[in-house]
Amino acid sequence: MDHRAWVAKAPKQPLVLEAVDLGLFGPEEVEVAVEHCGVCHSDLSVLNNDWGISQYPAILGHEVVGRVTAMGPNAKGLKVGQRVGVGWDSGSCMHCHQCMSGRHHLCPEVQPTIIGHRGGFATHIRAQWAWAIPLPEKLNVAEAGPLLCRGVTVFAPLAMYGKPTDRVGIIGIGGLGHMAVKFAAAYGCDVTAFTSSEGKVDEMKRFGANHVVSSRDSAAIRKLGGSIDLLISTVNVKLDWDAMIGTLAPNGRLHVVGAVLEPIPVAAFSPSCSSAASRVRRQARLWRSRRCWRLLHGTASSHKTSTFQ
Numbered sequence: 553m554d555h556r557a558w559v560a561k562a563p564k565q566p567l568v569l570e571a572v573d574l575g576l577f578g579p580e581e582v583e584v585a586v587e588h589c590g591v592c593h594s595d596l597s598v599l600n601n602d603w604g605i606s607q608y609p610a611i612l613g614h615e616v617v618g619r620v621t622a623m624g625p626n627a628k629g630l631k632v633g634q635r636v637g638v639g640w641d642s643g644s645c646m647h648c649h650q651c652m653s654g655r656h657h658l659c660p661e662v663q664p665t666i667i668g669h670r671g672g673f674a675t676h677i678r679a680q681w682a683w684a685i686p687l688p689e690k691l692n693v694a695e696a697g698p699l700l701c702r703g704v705t706v707f708a709p710l711a712m713y714g715k716p717t718d719r720v721g722i723i724g725i726g727g728l729g730h731m732a733v734k735f736a737a738a739y740g741c742d743v744t745a746f747t748s749s750e751g752k753v754d755e756m757k758r759f760g761a762n763h764v765v766s767s768r769d770s771a772a773i774r775k776l777g778g779s780i781d782l783l784i785s786t787v788n789v790k791l792d793w794d795a796m797i798g799t800l801a802p803n804g805r806l807h808v809v810g811a812v813l814e815p816i817p818v819a820a821f822s823p824s825c826s827s828a829a830s831r832v833r834r835q836a837r838l839w840r841s842r843r844c845w846r847l848l849h850g851t852a853s854s855h856k857t858s859t860f861q
């Protein structure tokens with residue numbers, strides 16, 4: 553078998569296309585011929601060793617879509633020829649408490665796809681069978697890659713805590729926020745998009761937002777005080793957090809999925825957000841669970857929630 557991949561030999565170096573030896577094919581592994589692979593900012597972070605955990609040579613790419621071409625003798629639940637997706641993780645122990653509770657992504661032995669494992673910027677990728685997620689055939693696979701990373705990141709809090717009757721706020725309208733607005737609208741939620749860019753108002757309405765509010769306008773944010781059931785922040789910049797948290801309804805939730813670089817202050821007894829501390833829940837790696845992926849792909853294909861349009 554001719555396996556080729558774009559290989560990063562060292563931090564911040566251009567990728568080199570070359571033949572690679574994928575080694576022994578494990579009994580629980582499946583091999584997937586890659587059809588499409590998204591490019592995520594985390595690929596760049598691993599290429600540049602921004603987190604200090606990269607291993608070289610590295611093969612990046614963790615939004616992988618393709619078809620199963622081979623299955624190890626102990627691989628289950630898939631067929632050769634089936635279309636699957638592989639995301640941030642591609643293996644776990646399958647016997648620890650987390651794995652046995654359906655939280656495989658929290659397994660202490662979880663194997664990230666692009667750290668110490670070969671990713672999807674390649675002709676083929678291998679993954680443990682449980683981490684090759686079956687994709688519905690009617691999903692537009694050319695656009696499905698981002699669902700496997702940023703898509704599941706924002707879908708997870710909606711799937712686990714959102715209800716169609718909820719008022720949902722999405723902070724930040726970049727790659728994650730766009731998808732969050734579309735998912736929340738598809739759920740039937742009343743959606744408020746918070747953006748710092750005035751140019752995105754029409755686009756957000758087209759994506760299904762009922763309201764668009766400037767994330768820099770503290771007065772406008774404060775007018776929403778006590779009204780939002782689920783607030784999902786996708787930004788990594790400083791905000792008027794006091795006003796933002798004050799928009800939460802009693803028992804509302806704030807989920808932070810953006811890589812915030814500065815601490816988020818929570819003023820538990822400020823007038824604008826009384827009992828805010830009890831309302832703020834940390835997402836704690838909620839995303840990536842296999843269960844959420846399965847739900848996500850069903851939702852994305854039945855609502856035709858393509859990634860960017």
Ligand SMILES: [Zn+2]
Pocket residue numbers: 644645646647648649650651652656659660661
């Ligand atoms: Zn485990």
Ligand SMILES: [Zn+2]
Pocket residue numbers: 592593594595614701702
């Ligand atoms: Zn990613």
